[in-house]
Amino acid sequence: MKSRLLRLLQQLGLLGGAYRTYERLQALSPLGREAAADDGLPVPPARLRVRVAGTADRDWFLEGGRRAEESIRAALARHGAAVEELGALLDFGCGCGRVTRRWCRLDGVHGSDMNEEAVAWCRANLPFGRFETNGLAPPLAFAGDSFDLVYALSVFTHLTVDLQHVWLRELRRVLRPGGLLLLTTHGRAYLDGLSPEEREMFDGGEVVVRWEDVAGTNLCSAYHPESALRGPLGAGFTFLELVPEGATGNPHQDLSVLRKD
Numbered sequence: 001m002k003s004r005l006l007r008l009l010q011q012l013g014l015l016g017g018a019y020r021t022y023e024r025l026q027a028l029s030p031l032g033r034e035a036a037a038d039d040g041l042p043v044p045p046a047r048l049r050v051r052v053a054g055t056a057d058r059d060w061f062l063e064g065g066r067r068a069e070e071s072i073r074a075a076l077a078r079h080g081a082a083v084e085e086l087g088a089l090l091d092f093g094c095g096c097g098r099v100t101r102r103w104c105r106l107d108g109v110h111g112s113d114m115n116e117e118a119v120a121w122c123r124a125n126l127p128f129g130r131f132e133t134n135g136l137a138p139p140l141a142f143a144g145d146s147f148d149l150v151y152a153l154s155v156f157t158h159l160t161v162d163l164q165h166v167w168l169r170e171l172r173r174v175l176r177p178g179g180l181l182l183l184t185t186h187g188r189a190y191l192d193g194l195s196p197e198e199r200e201m202f203d204g205g206e207v208v209v210r211w212e213d214v215a216g217t218n219l220c221s222a223y224h225p226e227s228a229l230r231g232p233l234g235a236g237f238t239f240l241e242l243v244p245e246g247a248t249g250n251p252h253q254d255l256s257v258l259r260k261d
């Protein structure tokens, strides 16, 4: 029923607008109340929280960010790195800074997102970082070899395969040699939600993408078999690991670690 309605909206050219309306309605939830956060930083408004977390729930916004920090620290530790020792890091698809705010005591923190309102909020409220906007497709506003760490949490989950390829090349460009890339993706934990045809594609090593014409929104959903990440998508990187459901701040998503050599 839901898919039929979405297909009808797609045929009418109304899919993107209808999805934005759905997000606005979610932001009206009573869970969207504002209150100061323990980290002393302002909490973004509900409509921005919905776009990064899928819910206006302020407590989950903060707790999910804390868990994401934990999973990033643990991944770095497994590969002999620590966030305090990095020269510079980039949160690609930072949204309104749910995870970026966790690095408020560090130097060299950068964020980039295609959502201008979210980036404006970060610039105004997270003064420790440098925030830039980018388009749906590359480039980024940063020079080559700028970062020791780039992470993209629940971003490649919302892009077409073509966009994923060009963004992986761009993220590789801005990483320094030896730098790490952390990516989260929908993997085997999501298999039950796929149709038989999608499941066949996934099992055959293909990335499944739904609602490609609204790429960059949370309605567009990509599902990644490990072999696609280790193979064509990971070209130019050394693929270090995929941890099933390892993205604890983006529950049930897999966490992959790649290195630019």
Ligand SMILES: C[S@@+](CC[C@H](N)C(=O)[O-])C[C@H]1O[C@@H](n2cnc3c(N)ncnc32)[C@H](O)[C@@H]1O
Binding pocket: 051, 052, 053, 092, 093, 094, 095, 096, 097, 098, 099, 112, 113, 114, 115, 118, 134, 135, 136, 137, 152, 153, 154, 155, 158, 159, 215, 216, 217, 218, 250
């Ligand atoms: C589900 S949210 C996750 C936000 C954040 N990474 C987190 O985990 O809290 C997806 C984010 O990716 C951003 N995004 C999607 N496509 C993008 C693109 N091509 N370039 C930059 N940001 C993008 C969206 O604007 C949104 O902020």
